[in-house]
Amino acid sequence: MKENKKFTFTVQQIAVLGVLMALELAISRVSVLLGPSNRLTFGFIIHAVIGIMYGPWVAGLAAAGSDLLKSFLFGVQGQFFIGFTLTAFVGSFIYGVFLHRHKIQWYHVFWAVVLNSVFTNLMLNTLWLNLLYQTPFSVLFASRIPQNLIMGPIRFLGIYLIAQNQQLKRIFEKYGTLNK
Numbered sequence: 025m026k027e028n029k030k031f032t033f034t035v036q037q038i039a040v041l042g043v044l045m046a047l048e049l050a051i052s053r054v055s056v057l058l059g060p061s062n063r064l065t066f067g068f069i070i071h072a073v074i075g076i077m078y079g080p081w082v083a084g085l086a087a088a089g090s091d092l093l094k095s096f097l098f099g100v101q102g103q104f105f106i107g108f109t110l111t112a113f114v115g116s117f118i119y120g121v122f123l124h125r126h127k128i129q130w131y132h133v134f135w136a137v138v139l140n141s142v143f144t145n146l147m148l149n150t151l152w153l154n155l156l157y158q159t160p161f162s163v164l165f166a167s168r169i170p171q172n173l174i175m176g177p178i179r180f181l182g183i184y185l186i187a188q189n190q191q192l193k194r195i196f197e198k199y200g201t202l203n204k
Contacts, residue, residue: 033201037078040199041086044074048090053098064175071116072123072136072183077200080120087116107152115144119183125202128187137179141172 033041048070055065075083091112095104122136146168154161186192196202 037199037201041074041078041082044070044077045086045090045093048087049094049097052090052094064171066182068115068140068179069182069186071112072119073186073196075116075119075121075136076123076128076187077196077202078120079124079201080117082201083120083124084113084117087112103156105152105156107148107155111144111148111152114148115140118144123183123187128184130184133180133184133187137176137183140179141176145172 048067051070052065052067055063057063071083071087074086078086088109091109094100118139119136122132122139126132146165150161150164150168153159153164
């Protein structure tokens, strides 16, 4: 019979997760609008770090929680839509799947970024915008391709450089669940 592993967080791990979520809230306030449906932000770095440190489920829940907190604290442009919260969960979950408990290689980061760009940014977010504003999916999709082509390499480099930094690796191991 297979024994279930009981997983618990230390107070220190919970505190670090809370600080990372707060940092994501702050970083997400700084963005560049590129038209009505496109926005550049660097919150993905925090989502990837949480994925590296805590794994897919915690990363997804933290991203969804941060998205809800942003809505309550700062409001949203237009109206609140739970689909974007789902997108935040899925995107961070993907980072956790590819980046947690691995000796992170370039291809782990590459596939995490590609899946996030294609599935969450181009497909899910475009679907949500289509449902909210009744703009044709193909028009929204086409307008979002350049943003993802520009941000893809930026996301890759940002995440890869952070994941390879030796000092940060020690922090990830000390305060995350990498060795648990």
